[in-house]
């Protein structure tokens with residue numbers, strides 16, 4: 346039952362194609378450090394491929410077979426549709442993935458000065474090992490929205506000429522007590538404070554001995570001069586501290602990619618890529634990139650939102666198929682690959698996996714019939730019939746693929762967006778790409794697995 350290694354299957358003939366795809370992915374990942382950036386870059390690629398916005402499609406008045414449309418909400422959730430030959434009531438083939446990643450969000454009142462240093466207070470987002478986020482260069486990405494609605498885009502720390510920021514750790518010489526603590530509290534959430542300044546300036550004109558001075562004044566001046574934002578604008582901002590720097594080739598053989606946010610932009614990008622490269626399908630093809638997966642898929646831009654249902658209704662209105670019943674049928678008859686990263690086997694930590702049911706680097710696209718924890722809790726658990734359909738599609742298309750569970754029974758676990766799509770009655774199975782060091786600032790993925798994923802997703806859109 347051991348699965349084939351895709352490097353051996355592809356051989357030299359396809360090496361150039363693997364490299365080219367992964368160069369494109371690295372470019373996307375390096376420029377997509379937040380859900381907003383991931384979405385904006387995805388929309389740009391979609392428009393290049395001829396997709397138009399829902400509003401533009403509505404102005405044209407109708408949609409026919411081959412029509413390519415996208416819709417977004419709040420800049421954080423995206424659905425793309427390519428209309429197939431069959432009516433949508435016969436079902437859609439959906440590729441889903443999420444574009445939010447674990448990070449440190451600035452608090453609403455983040456700025457403070459302490460002993461001639463200025464820091465930003467954060468509230469972490471998603472599941473992180475907090476000790477991994479200290480002593481690494483961080484960049485600040487996001488938006489600050491002024492009271493008049495002006496959106497100020499912020500990216501500090503990515504251009505090699507930019508400064509970076511970061512969180513300090515205690516020197517080892519004075520860490521006797523810290524080193525005895527449990528890893529979960531060795532760095533505490535409230536202590537994830539980002540150092541951003543230390544130059545002291547006078548706050549006012551006048552006689553030297555009476556003049557007030559501070560470090561925070563200088564930082565406030567820089568924020569105002571460079572970005573036009575005042576301290577109060579942090580109240581209506583979404584600024585994320587993320588690992589600084591681009592994604593890079595990893596390994597002496599360049600067979601892997603190291604980067605921040607593979608979870609789940611690696612599945613988002615490969616799903617999008619397959620969507621944009623797939624033409625002329627029987628069923629309507631859909632690519633759905635969602636936000637908030639890392640905190641429970643909640644809110645208007647998470648998978649629990651009515652967004653996808655609403656957009657499907659709008660699309661069906663344009664194809665002339667819409668009725669409440671037709672919408673229900675289109676959703677219930679859909680088939681979906683809910684793609685999220687899998688835990689790759691790690692030779693440093695073999696004990697957490699059960700080797701027969703573990704994802705391995707190089708063995709291609711991963712399918713998880715179920716995820717969950719403590720007895721499959723929270724899992725979608727795809728039907729055997731549907732898994733058989735997916736097996737056939739992958740094998741017919743010559744895709745390298747494997748199956749996996751998230752660790753040994755009762756070792757831990759986790760969930761995805763799959764069960765939420767399943768609520769419509771559609772067939773859903775978890776799929777995705779294996780990564781090492783998941784949720785760390787430096788996740789690692791295999792290039793050949795990225796290649797197999799695009800192949801698999803295209804085969805699904807064409808044949809499911």
Ligand code: MN
Pocket residue numbers: 443608609638685686
């Ligand atoms: Mn994920």
Ligand code: MN
Pocket residue numbers: 608639784
């Ligand atoms: Mn995750």
